[in-house]
Amino acid sequence: MLDALGVEVPIVQAPMAGVSTPALAAAVSNAGGLGSIGVGATDAAGARAAIADLRSRTDRAFTVNVFVHGPAKADPAREAAWLDWLSPLFAEFGAEPPKALRTIYKSFADDEEMLAMLIETKPPVVSFHFGVPALDAITGLKRAGATLLATATSLEEARKIEAAGIDAIVAQGIEAGGHRGVFDPSAPDDGLGTIALTRLLVQNIKLPIIAAGGIMDGAGIAAVLDLGASAAQLGTAFIACPESAADEAYRAALTGPGADHTRLTTLISGRPARALANRFTGLHKSVADLLPPDYPIAYDAGKALHSAAKGKGEHGFGAQWAGQGAPLARAMPAAELVATLVRELNAAPSGPARSL
Known part of the structure; x- marks a missing residue:
């Protein structure tokens, strides 16, 4: 799935609305990974501007993430x-x-302007958090050429994602920072960790699995690849990068x-x-x-x-x-962090060799 997008290393940067920026996403993509921006907390005009900014910085694949929560x-x-x-x-x-x-x-489920903008601007990858949109949105984005990802925190959610025709699943363990991707926040949450969830989905779902939660270095990436994941998604690891939008207080709190x-x-x-x-x-x-x-x-x-x-x-x-994994965060430019992660992955005893 990542190979088809021209992604060279199995590293996905989490969208992190409010923290990820076009500069951060572009730096990750230019370094061979898959950069991401989160537009769930903005409107179609704001998202359009962010996509244009990101496109001005890279000609590689990137992800645009939207929120598909139920109505408040x-x-x-x-x-x-x-x-x-x-x-x-x-x-x-x-x-x-x-x-x-x-x-x-708004939720993406109710935002026709956001859907129309994404179909028009054709980002290479669109990802969904908190659920999956209606079939017409999925069909429209696929016709526009987008590869689609969605977050699952359980096998039940993963099966719904697979049935909806999504291309790959982000397996979000309880260790992950930011919002839990649970479809129904009023339902019991089994709180599955990244290891257990990744193996459950690899064994039971035919789609590529991207493991997320608590992964901060190349050894962690190697571990989830050994579990059968196609890639690892890291979010907290990128907060300390100078390209992120985290303010000084946030960066200080991280340490x-x-x-x-x-x-x-x-x-x-x-x-x-x-x-x-x-x-x-x-x-x-x-x-x-x-x-x-x-x-x-x-x-x-x-x-x-x-x-x-x-x-x-x-x-x-x-x-x-x-x-x-916050205590393992390292402050360095995003491209340098991706290169460091690749070196660590290649040095891991059981990790498959990867190169930039």
Whole structure:
């Protein structure tokens, strides 16, 4: 699957909305991997501009990632209770919480403009997180020449992806940073690790599998290739690259004690996501039985709180997404990191030889 795209090494950079940039994705693609940008948190115009920027930097394949979450259900009483709970924190920073919360971006499932833009601009690869879109969207993107990927956190989700006609599956283990790709966040999550999930999908699914979660170096890439994966997807490993959009506080936190204690939390956005331990993730101790609003409505509150806190020099309320391998992060340019990963992969005792 990657060979058909002209990808030289089995390294996929995770899209990481808000962190990945066209410069980062292009650097990875130019180095022989598959770079990615996440456009799930923007509109069609913003996505079009990002794709154009990325295309100006590389003539190699890249991925554009979109979110296919279910529709958020507004619940004014629940949202008001959430804002009341957060109000002392806003007050700490001399700010008022929002009067009401909004659905801050659309799901790709409901975004006809985004679909039309992708069909028009023809990115080489389109990937889906939180589910798969309707058949007409899949058909339209394939007719436009796109290779399609989708995230699965379980065998059941992988079977749905396979049945939908997607080309390859990203097997996201519980170790992964950022949002869990679960289709239904209200359903029980078995929390499968990358090793178990990768083997389950390799044994039961006919599509190529891209392993994701906790992979930070060439030895980790070699391990998942030995399990039968076609490639490895790394996200946290690229946060410290100068081409990423991570701010200085995020980069400092990545090398701080919070990296040793990443936590899955729904408090920031309303969906389970793994982040560096900080003041926001620590609120789980006081939330009791209060449920956050639906994703991405809760994210409106989270972003507002982060903005208020950041204005007063407090950076502990940022969405500092990172996986369990965070302490292994290395700060270097993306192309240098890809070359380092390839050297480590080639040096791994059982890893197949790869070269740039």
